[in-house]
Amino acid sequence: MTVIGWIQIILFCAIVIALVKPLGWYMTRVFDGERTFLSPVLRPLERGIYWVGGVDERREQHWLTYTVAMLLFHVGGFALIYGLMRLQAVLPFNPAGQTAAAEDLSFNTAISFITNTNWQNYGGESTLSYLVQMLGLTHQNFLSAATGIALAMALIRGFTRSSMRTVGNFWVDVTRCTLYVLLPICIVYALFLVWQGMPQTLGAYVDATTLEGGKQTIALGPVASQVAIKMLGTNGGGFFNANAAHPFENPTALSNLVQMISIFALGAAMTNVFGRMVGNERQGWAIFAVMGLLFVAGVTVTYWAEANGTSLLQAYGLTGGNMEGKEVRFGIVASSLFAVITTAASCGAVNAMHDSFTALGGMIPLINMQLGEVIIGGVGAGFYGMLLFVVLAIFVAGLMVGRTPEYVGKKIEAREVKMAMLAILVLPLMYLGWTAVGVVLPSAVASMANAGPHGFTEVLYAYTSGTGNNGSAFAGLTGNTLFYNLTLAMAMFVGRFFMIVPAMAIAGSLVEKKSIPASAGTFPTTGGLFVGLVIGVILIIGGLTFFPVLALGPIVEHLAMNANTLF
Amino acid sequence: MLREIRPAILVLVLLTAITGLAYPLAMTAIAGVIFPKQAQGSLIEKDGTVIGSALIGQEFKEDKYFHGRPSATVAPDPNDSSKTVPAPYNAANSGGSNLGPTSKALNDRVKEDVEKLRAENPSAGVPVDLVTTSASGLDPDITPDAALFQVPRVAKARSMSEDSVRELVTQNTQGRFAGVIGEPRVNVLALNLALDAAKAK
Numbered sequence: 001m002t003v004i005g006w007i008q009i010i011l012f013c014a015i016v017i018a019l020v021k022p023l024g025w026y027m028t029r030v031f032d033g034e035r036t037f038l039s040p041v042l043r044p045l046e047r048g049i050y051w052v053g054g055v056d057e058r059r060e061q062h063w064l065t066y067t068v069a070m071l072l073f074h075v076g077g078f079a080l081i082y083g084l085m086r087l088q089a090v091l092p093f094n095p096a097g098q099t100a101a102a103e104d105l106s107f108n109t110a111i112s113f114i115t116n117t118n119w120q121n122y123g124g125e126s127t128l129s130y131l132v133q134m135l136g137l138t139h140q141n142f143l144s145a146a147t148g149i150a151l152a153m154a155l156i157r158g159f160t161r162s163s164m165r166t167v168g169n170f171w172v173d174v175t176r177c178t179l180y181v182l183l184p185i186c187i188v189y190a191l192f193l194v195w196q197g198m199p200q201t202l203g204a205y206v207d208a209t210t211l212e213g214g215k216q217t218i219a220l221g222p223v224a225s226q227v228a229i230k231m232l233g234t235n236g237g238g239f240f241n242a243n244a245a246h247p248f249e250n251p252t253a254l255s256n257l258v259q260m261i262s263i264f265a266l267g268a269a270m271t272n273v274f275g276r277m278v279g280n281e282r283q284g285w286a287i288f289a290v291m292g293l294l295f296v297a298g299v300t301v302t303y304w305a306e307a308n309g310t311s312l313l314q315a316y317g318l319t320g321g322n323m324e325g326k327e328v329r330f331g332i333v334a335s336s337l338f339a340v341i342t343t344a345a346s347c348g349a350v351n352a353m354h355d356s357f358t359a360l361g362g363m364i365p366l367i368n369m370q371l372g373e374v375i376i377g378g379v380g381a382g383f384y385g386m387l388l389f390v391v392l393a394i395f396v397a398g399l400m401v402g403r404t405p406e407y408v409g410k411k412i413e414a415r416e417v418k419m420a421m422l423a424i425l426v427l428p429l430m431y432l433g434w435t436a437v438g439v440v441l442p443s444a445v446a447s448m449a450n451a452g453p454h455g456f457t458e459v460l461y462a463y464t465s466g467t468g469n470n471g472s473a474f475a476g477l478t479g480n481t482l483f484y485n486l487t488l489a490m491a492m493f494v495g496r497f498f499m500i501v502p503a504m505a506i507a508g509s510l511v512e513k514k515s516i517p518a519s520a521g522t523f524p525t526t527g528g529l530f531v532g533l534v535i536g537v538i539l540i541i542g543g544l545t546f547f548p549v550l551a552l553g554p555i556v557e558h559l560a561m562n563a564n565t566l567f
Numbered sequence: 568m569l570r571e572i573r574p575a576i577l578v579l580v581l582l583t584a585i586t587g588l589a590y591p592l593a594m595t596a597i598a599g600v601i602f603p604k605q606a607q608g609s610l611i612e613k614d615g616t617v618i619g620s621a622l623i624g625q626e627f628k629e630d631k632y633f634h635g636r637p638s639a640t641v642a643p644d645p646n647d648s649s650k651t652v653p654a655p656y657n658a659a660n661s662g663g664s665n666l667g668p669t670s671k672a673l674n675d676r677v678k679e680d681v682e683k684l685r686a687e688n689p690s691a692g693v694p695v696d697l698v699t700t701s702a703s704g705l706d707p708d709i710t711p712d713a714a715l716f717q718v719p720r721v722a723k724a725r726s727m728s729e730d731s732v733r734e735l736v737t738q739n740t741q742g743r744f745a746g747v748i749g750e751p752r753v754n755v756l757a758l759n760l761a762l763d764a765a766k767a768k
Binding site: 004007008011045048049052053054055065068069072073075076077080123124125126134135136138139141142143171174175178179182183186187190191194195196197198199200201202203205206207208209210211212214216217218219220222224225226229240241242245246247248251252253254256257309310312313316317318319320321322323324325326327328329330331334335350351352353355356357358359362449450451452453454457474475476557560561565566567 | 574575577579585587588590591599616618624628629660664666670694702704709710750759
C-alpha cells in the first residue's frame with residue numbers, strides 16, 4: 001500500500017460525497033414532477049410518450065398495479081433481447097457477420113439484462129452484432145436502471161405518504177427517470193469517453209499489420225454510448241469480453257476514475273432523495289454512513305491483500321503486488337478499488353480479472369454481493385435493499401426496548417418485518433442451493449477453470465453474482481453451457497423479482513398507515529447508534545448465512561497459499 | 568390491470584427507439600465529427616496501411632523491439648471449433664488467464680518466464696508486470712521498470728548505445744494524470760515506433 005494509492009482512494013470518496021447533495025436535489029425535483037432546466041426540451045417528448053402509450057400521468061397506481069406494470073414491461077424487454085439475439089444474422093448493423101446466438105445463451109442474456117445483472121455468458125465482440133449491442137443491450141441498460149430507481153421511489157413514497165392507497169405511476173417514474181436523469185448525463189458522459197479514446201463507430205472490425213508483420217483484427221463498435229449507461233445504471237455488461245479492462249472500454253486512468261464515480265453516483269444520491277422526501281436530510285446521511293463505512297472496510301482489505309501479492313510471486317523475488325489479471329494503467333490500487341466498488345454497487349463491470357485476485361482480495365467482492373448488494377447497491381435496488389435491513393434493525397431495536405418500532409413516522413409491524421425477512425432469506429437459498437448442485441454435478445464441475453478451493457469459489461461466485469444481480473464473475477468458469485445458462489438465469493430472476501415484490505408489498509402496506517410524529521420514545525434514526533445497529537444487523541445476518549461457505553472457498557485457499565500448496 | 572398492457576408495449580417501443588437507436592446513432596454522428604480519430608479506434612497508419620491502434624497492445628517477439636506483457640487471449644482452434652488455441656494479443660477476443668493464486672499452471676508459467684528474463688538481464692530484478700498476463704490480454708502498456716529492464720537487449724540488437732535507448736524510454740514514459748491518478752507507464756507500440764524512427768535518422 002502506498003501514500004499515492006490512498007490519496008486516489010480518498011479522492012474518489014470525496015468526489016462521490018460531493019455529488020450526493022446536488023444529484024439528490026435534482027432527482028427529487030424530477031420525481032416530484034417539478035420543472036427542471038431540461039423541461040423545455042424534454043417535456044414535449046415526455047408528453048408524446050404518454051399520449052402514444054395511453055398513460056394518464058395524473059392517475060396513480062396501487063402497489064399491485066404498479067408491480068404488475070413493471071413485470072409486463074419486463075416481459076416485453078425479455079422478448080426484444082431474445083428475438084434480436086436469435087435473429088441477428090439477418091438483421092442490419094452486423095459488419096462482423098455474427099451468427100444467431102444459441103437458444104440457451106439468448107435466454108440467459110435476456111434474463112440477465114432485464115434483471116440489471118448483465119452477467120456475461122456472451123463474448124461481446126465475438127458473439128453480438130452492433131444492433132444487439134445497441135437495441136438489445138443499451139436500451140435495457142437504461143430501462144432496467146430506470147425500473148430500479150422507480151421502485152425505490154415507490155417504496156420511499158410508502159414512508160412519506162399518510163393514509164393513502166397509491167404509490168405513484170410506474171410509467172411516469174420510468175419515463176421521467178430515463179429522459180431527465182439517465183439520458184442527459186449519458187450524452188455528456190459518452191462524449192467524454194470518446195475524447196478519452198473510446199470508439200464510437202458503426203464501421204467494421206479493422207485488420208492491422210503489426211510492426212513485426214503479423215495480422216491483428218481489432219474489434220470496434222458503438223462502445224462509448226453503451227459504456228456510459230452501463231456504468232451510470234450499474235448494469236456492468238461489457239461491450240467487449242474483457243469488460244472495463246479492455247483498453248477500448250476504459251482507455252485511461254482518468255476514464256477509469258470517472259467510471260468508478262459514475263457507478264456510485266446515482267445510488268449514493270438516492271440516500272439524499274430519501275432524506276429530502278421524508279423531510280430530514282440527516283435520515284439520508286445516516287444510511288449513507290452505513291454504506292460508506294462498510295465500503296471503506298472492504299477497500300482496505302482488498303487493497304492490502306492485492307498489494308501484498310501472493311506467496312507464489314514473492315517466492316520468485318517479484319515485488320509490486322499481484323499483477324496477474326490487472327492492467328498497468330490502473331495498477332494495484334485502481335484495480336482493487338474498482339473491484340470493491342463494482343461489487344458493492346451491483347454493477348459487475350470489471351477492470352481486472354477477479355478470478356486472479358488473491359484469496360482474501362477476491363473474498364471481499366464476494367462478501368459485498370452476499371450482504372445483499374446494499375453498500376450503495378444497484379441504482380434504486382441497493383436503496384430498497386438497504387431499507388429492508390433498516391426495517392429489521394428498527395425491529396430489533398424495538399424488541400430491546402419493548403415498544404412498537406417506528407421509522408420516519410411509520411410504525412413497523414409484523415407484515416413489514418415478514419416481508420423484509422422473505423426478501424432477505426430468498427437470496428442465500430439461491431446462491432447456496434445452486435452452488436451445492438454445481439459442485440457435485442459432473443457436467444457443472446467440468447466448467448471450473450481452477451482446481452482445489454479456487455474452483456469451488458468460482459461456482460459460488462457465479463451464483464452469488466447472479467442472485468445479487470451483480471454480473472461480475474470469476475470468469476475462468478465456463479458459464480456458456482446449458483446447465484449454467486439455465487440455472488444462472490433462474491438465480492438472477494429470483495434474486496431480482498423475489499426481492500422486488502416483498503419490497504413493493506411493504507410500500508403498499510406503509511402507504512396506508514398514518515404518519516405519527518416523533519415523540520420522546522422514538523428511537524432516533526439519524527445518529528451513530530442507529531448506524532452501528534444497522535451495520536450490526538447486516539453483518540450478523542450476512543455472517544451467519546455465508547461464513548461456512550467462505551471457509552470452504554477463499555479462507556481455506558488463503559491458508560493453502562501461505563503453505564505453498566498448489567492445485 | 569389490462570389497461571397496463573398498452574403502455575407495456577408502446578412505452579417500451581418508444582423508450583427503446585430513443586435509448587437503443589436514436590441515442591447511440593446520434594452519439595456516433597456527433598463523436599465522428601468532434602473526435603474522429605478516437606471514435607474510429609485511435610488507429611495508427613504508416614505508409615497507407617493500418618499498423619495497429621495506439622490503445623491496443625500487439626505482440627512483439629523480436630529482440631530489437633520492446634516486448635509487452637504476456638497475453639492470455641485465445642482464438643478458436645482451426646481444426647476443432649469447440650476448442651481454443653493460444654493467440655496472444657487477439658484484439659477480436661479479449662480476456663485474461665483467470666488463473667488463481669494457488670494455480671499450478673500459473674506457477675509453472677511464471678517460473679519459466681522469470682528464468683528466461685533472468686538469463687536475459689541478470690543485473691536487474693524482474694518487474695512483476697513482465698511475467699503476469701493482463702486482464703484484457705491487450706494491455707498496451709508496461710511499467711517504466713519493465714521498459715528499462717529490456718534496454719540492454721534492445722540496445723544490443725540494434726547496435727545502439729544503452730543511453731540513447733534509455734533516453735527514448737524516458738521520453739515515452741507517461742506519468743500519472745494530474746500527478747495523482749493512475750500509474751506511470753510506457754506505451755510499447757509508441758516506444759517501438761520511436762525506436763524505428765530513431766534508426767531511420
